[in-house]
Amino acid sequence: MLAIDENTITDAALEQMSATPDPRLKQVMAALVRHLHAFAREVDLTAEEWLEGIKFLTAVGQACTPYRQEFILLSDTLGLSSLVNALHDRRSTEAGTKTSLLGPFYRQDSPLRKPGESIAAEAGGPEICIYGRVLNSSGQGIPNASVQIWQSDDHGVYDLQKHDPSVMDMRGSFHADSEGRYYLRTVRPLGYLIPMDGPVGDMIRAQRRHGYRPAHIHFLIGAPGYRELVTALYLRNDDHIDSDTVFGVTESLVTETRPNDPSSPLPNLPSIRFDFTLGAAAAAEASGRVGADPSQITKSPALASH
Numbered sequence: 001m002l003a004i005d006e007n008t009i010t011d012a013a014l015e016q017m018s019a020t021p022d023p024r025l026k027q028v029m030a031a032l033v034r035h036l037h038a039f040a041r042e043v044d045l046t047a048e049e050w051l052e053g054i055k056f057l058t059a060v061g062q063a064c065t066p067y068r069q070e071f072i073l074l075s076d077t078l079g080l081s082s083l084v085n086a087l088h089d090r091r092s093t094e095a096g097t098k099t100s101l102l103g104p105f106y107r108q109d110s111p112l113r114k115p116g117e118s119i120a121a122e123a124g125g126p127e128i129c130i131y132g133r134v135l136n137s138s139g140q141g142i143p144n145a146s147v148q149i150w151q152s153d154d155h156g157v158y159d160l161q162k163h164d165p166s167v168m169d170m171r172g173s174f175h176a177d178s179e180g181r182y183y184l185r186t187v188r189p190l191g192y193l194i195p196m197d198g199p200v201g202d203m204i205r206a207q208r209r210h211g212y213r214p215a216h217i218h219f220l221i222g223a224p225g226y227r228e229l230v231t232a233l234y235l236r237n238d239d240h241i242d243s244d245t246v247f248g249v250t251e252s253l254v255t256e257t258r259p260n261d262p263s264s265p266l267p268n269l270p271s272i273r274f275d276f277t278l279g280a281a282a283a284a285e286a287s288g289r290v291g292a293d294p295s296q297i298t299k300s301p302a303l304a305s306h
């Protein structure tokens with residue numbers, strides 16, 4: 001019989017899991033156990049700290065609702081979501097626009113809008129135009145590409161944070177035209193504090209981090225035969241552009257509004273022009289969405305009955 005001690009316990013756990021028939025599950029779980037054990041040995045984890053960790057993760061789970069995903073927020077603030085995005089980008093066979101975080105505020109079924117319509121039903125603040133094309137890697141427009149957009153309003157708040165969640169605002173779904181062109185109106189978003197009233201907020205305060213995301217606009221872009229693109233555009237003149245709490249900013253996604261842009265379809269508004277490039281989909285490729293509509297993860301009894 002194996003003598004279990006602080007070192008042999010890892011092999012004992014791996015041995016018990018060694019008959020896992022699914023090879024990927026076996027690989028992932030074995031690596032998880034090795035790293036988890038190595039972590040506990042490295043910090044010489046005490047029983048009290050172990051219990052604090054259990055309590056913290058319990059609180060993270062309990063903070064989740066069909067409209068709030070505290071675990072995604074935890075993943076985002078630990079840099080894990082951004083790392084998984086980067087690994088997804090590395091697997092692409094064709095260069096495309098860089099991905100960024102889906103974040104915890106994505107909703108499926110956002111309202112379908114006509115080209116040029118505004119996604120802001122209530123929000124005030126300076127109106128802007130966002131326009132450009134959805135292109136393939138050879139620079140040709142992708143006809144009818146789907147462009148989903150969502151963002152915080154001019155106070156840095158998402159609809160999910162202020163409304164009855166059945167109300168959708170500051171989000172919409174568009175289709176590009178036959179040459180891949182899209183355009184829409186919105187208001188200039190403000191950067192925001194991530195939700196700080198839950199366990200992730202406690203962690204951020206304990207680490208003396210500021211908790212802010214720079215102003216940004218989320219996009220999810222797709223077309224049959226292409227890799228779905230989850231990304232965001234960041235506004236350059238934001239105080240937190242270099243210290244995003246969730247590590248989503250990358251230089252190629254930083255942009256700024258231009259006044260009086262003669263090529264804009266709405267030249268009277270300050271505009272952001274951005275062309276998105278989608279790579280071809282590899283066969284049977286898994287989704288690159290590091291995140292999900294919270295209601296798709298955590299079903300409330302009311303939603304589950306639908």
Ligand SMILES: [Fe+2]
Pocket residue numbers: 103105151152216218
């Ligand atoms: Fe966001």
